Amino acid sequence: DPTQQSIKIKQVFNMTTGEATDAGSMLSSFIIVFFATALVFLLLRPRDGGRATQAQNRGESVQGVSSSASRDNTNNSSSPSPKSQRDTCTRTPSHLSAASAALAHSVGANLLVDGLIPFRHTKAAAASSRSDADQAAVNRKERARVLTRLLMEDEGVSPSEATMPPSKGGTLLVAVPVDDAGCSHLSRVLYLLATYYTLMVVVAVDTKFSVQTDRDALLQKLYQGDLTSDILPEHRIVTSSTITGRVAFARQLQRIEMLLEFDAEVRENLSRFGHRVVLYNNSKLPASNSTTVSMLGQKLL
Numbered sequence: 001d002p003t004q005q006s007i008k009i010k011q012v013f014n015m016t017t018g019e020a021t022d023a024g025s026m027l028s029s030f031i032i033v034f035f036a037t038a039l040v041f042l043l044l045r046p047r048d049g050g051r052a053t054q055a056q057n058r059g060e061s062v063q064g065v066s067s068s069a070s071r072d073n074t075n076n077s078s079s080p081s082p083k084s085q086r087d088t089c090t091r092t093p094s095h096l097s098a099a100s101a102a103l104a105h106s107v108g109a110n111l112l113v114d115g116l117i118p119f120r121h122t123k124a125a126a127a128s129s130r131s132d133a134d135q136a137a138v139n140r141k142e143r144a145r146v147l148t149r150l151l152m153e154d155e156g157v158s159p160s161e162a163t164m165p166p167s168k169g170g171t172l173l174v175a176v177p178v179d180d181a182g183c184s185h186l187s188r189v190l191y192l193l194a195t196y197y198t199l200m201v202v203v204a205v206d207t208k209f210s211v212q213t214d215r216d217a218l219l220q221k222l223y224q225g226d227l228t229s230d231i232l233p234e235h236r237i238v239t240s241s242t243i244t245g246r247v248a249f250a251r252q253l254q255r256i257e258m259l260l261e262f263d264a265e266v267r268e269n270l271s272r273f274g275h276r277v278v279l280y281n282n283s284k285l286p287a288s289n290s291t292t293v294s295m296l297g298q299k300l301l
Helices: 002-044 049-067 069-075 082-089 098-107 123-130 133-153 184-194 211-222 243-252 264-271
Strands: 171-177 198-204 237-240 256-261 277-279
Touching (some): 171 184, 184 198, 243 264, 264 277
Parallel strands (some): 256 277
16 A cells, blocks of 8 residues: 555654654764763863873882982992082183172173173282282383283374274283293283283294193293283183284184284284284393393383
8 A cells, every 4th residue: 555655664764764853863962971071071181180190200219219329329330419410510710700790690690702701700800900009000001001001012003093992891802922931020910900901811832842741841931920820821821833823813713902013924913904003023132130121021120
């Protein structure tokens, strides 16, 4: 009967549609439950769990190190202690003034400018300010005499440049021959310059000079009188056996206000790059004690 067949088809269709609707409802319910569970998990998850675990792991590591401390010390293979690490981080150069060192330790200030500690932060600046009035006056007069002679006696310096010495604290590079080391007048001139400028010294040596065996003797000759490593640090005294090396060293430094040089060839090479080079190369004069006075030391007499 067509009517009955139509009724059966409708019944089958309704059953299929109902099953599909039930399946869709179950899927929707599952998705809702899944996202709700994930949200609850995120809200209720302990936030410090990872940190606590890391702290626990660190505690276990510290306990392990403590238990084997004696063995590590015996084998000299233990890591530096926190105190030694702090000491390493707070070490400062020997020529840094006490006030500047305290500033660097307290706030971690970076005092370097172009790779150098500025003059105002050095012991050389503090030494010049601590001098008594009479000695400070003597230092000023002798410094002025040296600078005046250097600028006025060099024929290559223009009249306008001769009246314009470098500003206080500026970088000054001085070249001296190794044979002049040991002259007390040279050490005095270097002291006068080091207590007013950021002084760098390059010593012209021969090819036989050895840094490993001869440098200590050279420093001992230079450090005389008031000139010490606190005023002119050892790392600011370099040696070079060639003119090319002296030229290259000068070009590597930043913001040099003036160079004092005894070799005309070095001056010619550096002048091409805009450096202000003052040449001093007078012949040596006999001193009262039958020794010779260095070329730079003559400017003090």
